[in-house]
Amino acid sequence: MIDVEDLVSLVRNYNPRCDAGLIRRAYDYGERMHQGQNRRSGEPYFTHPVAVAAILTEQALDDATIITALLHDVIEDTKSTYAEIAAMFGREVAELVDGVTKLTNLQLNSTETKQAENFRKLFMAMSKDLRVILVKLADRLHNMRTIRAMAPEKQAQKARETMEIFAPLAGRMGMQWMREELEDLAFRVLNPDARNSIIRRFILLQRETGDVIHKITNDIRIELDKAGIDADVFGRAKKPYSIWRKMQEKSQSFSRLSDIYGFRIITHNQADCYRVLGVIHERWTAVPGRFKDYISQAKSNGYRSIHTTVSGRDGKRVEVQIRTRQMHDVAEAGVAAHWSYRDGVRSENPFAVDPAKWIASLTERFETDEDHEDFLEAVKLEMYQDQVFCFTPKGDVVKLPRGATPLDYAYSIHTRIGHSCAGAKVDGIRVPLWTRLKNGQSVEIITAEGQTPQASWIDIVVTGRAKAAIRRSLREENRERFVKLGAELARLAFERIGKKATDKALATAARQMGLASGQELLARIGSAETTTGEVIRSLYPELTRTEDRLEPVRSVIGLPADQGFTRARCCRPVPGERIVGITYRGQGVVTHAIDCEALAEYEDQPGRWVDLHWAEGMHPPIHSVGLDLTIANDTGVLGRICTLIAEQKANISDLRFIDRKPDFYRLLVDVDLRDVEHLHAVLLALEADSDVAAIERHRDPSLRPQAGGPPVAEAATGRLEPAQGQG
Structure with missing residues (x-):
């Protein structure tokens, strides 16, 4: 276990002005509170909070976040209280520790309805202070690194949750290194045979070709020296899970995969990024369709870099990422770069995204009282999908998930535009509404008065925002018809058990099922979103159990x-x-x-x-x-x-x-x-x-x-x- 002075030294490396005394007090308090508790591995439990704090020092985070990591389990697992932490370490730390405790109690892998509600709570916690999620991600990372001590079924559950929720969330926040490690640790649990197979193929490949990474890194450095460009070059093999995913997506064997190596070139200024790009493309052949300029069109989480894929040594495809040091800091820390320190002061990184604005952009479409299913679908799409950048006729940029259609584009502009969409032009040519948009295309929406969303549009759009808006419109359009049908179905179901479907009975059932009114309940019955059996069971559980005893x-x-x-x-x-x-x-x-x-x-x-x-x-x-x-x-x-x-x-x-x-x-x-x-x-x-x-x-x-x-x-x-x- 890292001792307190080593931890303080890790913080002082990037923040010499840190409150070392407060960190020491938090370390001593956490160790005392967890005294006598052990992890499944047999180690003292406090080794875990200390390891989480150490992970967060790698991102150069502020004192409050480091102290929160040391104390993140004390409210849940010890006699410590919110009031005690606030008195000893301040209200800011107490709020963060309380937020992490509430997140720990969320069952994000539970049933779909419950999962959607818990995702709402997750996003609410993020909107209050994003550092809560940073601590939770570091907590999950250390748990995954030490998961072998858990029972096999618990390992599988945690690995699935990590793969489905925490890894995509880390990626969405711009912390790509953490996403890759979380995915690979989960992959090791969920499919160890596949992971071991890829590692063996890597070892065999190295024996056959030698150290390809070292050779290509030297080739790049030679070309940059010729051009008089001072830059750092780093190479690496991609993670086993990343390779496995490519094999599944492209239906290719390992031997046919080409871009399994990645290289980063870190320059001193933005102008050199484009000079480096010219050098790379002049020396090696660029692969068509594999160029992305995230410097001129940054991602919403602040990520900036130029990506290109070229045919390198011996014809092997390699991906090259080119960015400045400040861009690299954001690429490594993502949204967390906002709290990063350098030389004792908060880092003034011009590319770091304001967390408040970022979380607002992520959650603004989830403010409405949508169905659980719609919300869950929207959240997962937001976390998983990569982006494409399209242009309005005026030249403004619209960001959409990969696979988006002109209909998604229309709804991203305004719900009214989406509802009245009658056609679309892409780069001046009329195209079907189901066309998949590509980077750099210009999109123009053709609207028509009296146009309304069609049921078939649900299968065309991919964004949660568009799907939710279309479903809402269709539900309102069909609401009267569904209410009448639901009333008839409810009447028949109630008569079967000798009861009447009165307004009071329906209102009570709606309240029991978490719905706003009896009319809403009838609409859901009529649209087959709820069954009459569920309604009867919510009101008369004893009666339905009696009927079962035949x-x-x-x-x-x-x-x-x-x-x-x-x-x-x-x-x-x-x-x-x-x-x-x-x-x-x-x-x-x-x-x-x-x-x-x-x-x-x-x-x-x-x-x-x-x-x-x-x-x-x-x-x-x-x-x-x-x-x-x-x-x-x-x-x-x-x-x-x-x-x-x-x-x-x-x-x-x-x-x-x-x-x-x-x-x-x-x-x-x-x-x-x-x-x-x-x-x-x-x-x-x-x-x-x-x-x-x-x-x-x-x-x-x-x-x-x-x-x-x-x-x-x-x-x-x-x-x-x-x-x-x-x-």
Whole structure:
């Protein structure tokens, strides 16, 4: 463990005026609070906060951030309090420690809705003080460096979370070195065989070609000396995960990858950057389409550099990055460069981004009360996507994620422009709205009065902002229709359990489900975003549990009195159909329709087959069956379909849209039925409707039970549960 004087020395290296006494007090306080606590590796726990502080000194951060790193776990893991920290180290440090504690308690890899809400909290913490995230990233980096002491399943969970959340976040903040290390550490856990394979190929390549990095670095230095340019040159092989990702994206083997080496040239001024570029392109052949000038068009996190790829020694492609020392400092520290110190004073780096402005640009589109799904999608797009730079007709620059279309461009200008977009010109030529934009293109949007967003636009745009705006518009346009349909579905569901779908009941259910009003709940039911089953369960949990306790044993003949059964989800047989049972040792019997595809797997295991048939009149009254429907996308059609099903005394338990097009919908409807005759009656009524283009029973072979394993099955009620008697 680094002792206190070594840590103070690390800080004094870049900030001789640091408050060494305060750092020492924080070190002593943290060590005392964590006394007796150990990490899983057996080391004293305080080795972790000290290591986090040391990581942050590499970014030359201020005293408050270093002290926060030393104390970042004391509120959560010891008897220390916010008030005590504020009294001893000041309110600024107390706020930072409290912010890190709250972030630690966020479960960012939980269910989608919860994850979206926690991402909101993450961005709120970032907006208050970005240093909270810097400490959290350093905390995660040290945890990943020492992850081998954890249980394998915990390693996998932390690695996935790192790969999906923390690594992209570090990249979005401009801390590319941290992103690469986090990705590679997670890669080592998630796919060690692939990582080891790449490392072995590297070693073999070095044996065959020698030290390529040293040779190319010397070649570049010779050319720069000839031109009289004073600059530093550094070379490196790319990280294993970066290479693996390229192999996956390009579907190429390691031997066919060319640009696996990267070189950085650090100059004294901006003019020399362009002089170096000329030298490089004069000496080596530039690869078309691989040139980017982030000096004239900087990234939003302050990143500036010239990127070019050339065919170097022996025809090997190498990537070259050219930038000044100040640009390099920002490239290494990203947004954190705002707090960096040099020679005892806050670094006045002209390229460092103001964190307040940066976070505002990142979060401004998340201020509205959007759906959880929209918010989560937008955040992940913001963190993951690289950017392209396009120009307005007036020459202004618009930054968009890679893969963006003219529609994304229109919505980035203004929601009103996006809604009224009727066409687009790229570099003066009319193009389809689904065209993927490229760097440097000039885009002009053609608008039309009366134009409104189309449902098909959702599949065209890639930005979270555009998707959210289109969904909002479509939801408002269809809201009245969805509310009417939702009201009918709710009425039928409530009548089935002997209740009424009153305004008060719907308002209560909406409140229970975190929605603004009963009308919002009806709109979500009508648009299939929420099921009536979820609504009933939110109001009457005891009643729904009672309904689940049926006695399926008496409904089939061919089983011992104490033997239970469940319906297979792959075929979901109903009374009146021929059925057969497959046994699972100690787990009951799963019933299949006689024509179920899954039965082929058991042909060589006759001892597991049980001859069964339904007992007439003894089966439970509810059996869920899936219907695959294609219907016209026209006013009132969906409502009429639901009414037709209700008229046949069948209940809709779930409804999911598979495909939405301007002229038709395709959806899966789960219907609760009595038996096969009831099913035929429902199918006949729907087939007779002129707006039903196609209908068939939905069976999903992917849900078949795994031979020799626990059955994937459905109870007679339609709920997913293990075989009867399993508990």
